[in-house]
Amino acid sequence: MASDIFLSYCREDHLLAEQFVSTAAARGVKVWFDQEIEGGQDWREKIVGALGTAKALVILFSEHSNGSRQLIKELAIADNMRKLVIPVLVSNCEPQGAYLYEMASRNWINIYPNPETRLAPLIDTLISQLELRSGTPTQRPISVAAAPAPPEAPATPPTIPRPAPAGPAYDVDESWFPLGRFDLYILVPILVGGFLLGIFNTGEDKKMGLGLSAIASLIYMFIIGVRNARLNRSVFSGKSFACYFAVLVIGFSPTLVIEGGARENITSFMGMIPIVLLAATIANVTQVILRKLFQRNIFLSKIDKPLAR
Secondary structure (H helix, E strand, O other): OOOOOOEEEOOOHHHHHHHHHHHHOOOOOOOEEHHHOOOOHHHHHHHHHHHHOOEEEEEEEEOOOHHHHHHHHHHHHHHOOOOEEEEOOOOOOOOHHHHHHHHOOOOOOOOOOOOOHOOOHHHHHHHHOOOOOOOOOOOOOOOOOOOOOOOOOOOOOOOOOOOOOOOOOOHHOOOOOOOOOHHHHHHHHHHHHHHHHHHOOOOOHHHHHHHHHHHHHHHHHHHHHHHHHHHOOOOOHHOOOOOOOHHHHHHHHHHHHHHHOOHHHHHHHHHHHHHHHHHHHHHHHHHHHHHHHHHHHHHHOOOOOOOOO
C-alpha cells in the first residue's frame, strides 16, 4: 500500500517514532516504518518498495543516528529514487562524517528540545509542505511506555522553507563542462598570453612567460578547491578531477607545445609531474578541510529556530 511518508529512525528513538506515526494517522497521513515488516518477509525488499511508493523520506535525527549504517543505506536509496528527503532534528546534536556531507545542505526541521510536544505541528507542516491530502483519521495504538499524546496543533501551522529536492542539489543544473564562464574569462587569457610570450620571446624571457602561465594555473587550482568544498564535492568525484585537470591543461599547454621538439616536450612534461602532483595534493587537502567547515556552517544556519509547539 502506498504511503505518504517513509519514516527513518534509530532504535533508541522508537518511542518517538511510534508517536510520530500515531500523530500522523490521527491526521489522515499514512506513514510507513519498519514495524510494518511482518515476520518472515524480506526486509530489504520491503524497504525498497516502501521508499518507492512514499512521497518523501522523513528522518528523525538524533545523537544515535550518526552511528546508524541502516540510515545511510535508506538515504542512498531515496537519493537514487529522487525522493524528497526531510531531516528532522530531535536532539542536541550535529550530523557527522557521511551524514554531514549528505544532509547538511538540506532544509532541516528543528523540533529540539522536547520533540514529543512538537510532533503535531510537525505533521501539520509536512502536510502543508508536501501537499498531502488528509485521509480518514485512524487511531494507531502507542506503546505503553511511550509518552502521552501531544497536544493539538495551532489552527495555522508554522511555515518552513520548502525542503530541497532529493539528491545533491549542487549537481542538478550544472553543465557537463567543469569550469564556468567566469573561469574561462581568467584562464583563457592565461593560455593565450602563455602562447604569445612563447612565440615572441626567446631564451630566458620565453621560459619566464611560460612559467608565469603555469604558476597562474597552479594558484587557480586552490580557487577551484575552495569552490568544490562549497559545492560539497568529494575529491574523488568526477567533477573535482575534471576541474583540476582542465586547469592544469590550460596552464601547462603553452609550455608543452612551444618548448621545442618532441624530446624536449617529453622532458619538460616529466619534470613538471612532481610539481603538478604536489599542487594537486595541497589543493585536495584544502578542499577536504574546507568542505567540512562549510557544510557545518550551512547545517548550523538551517537549525537556528525550533518548530513552534
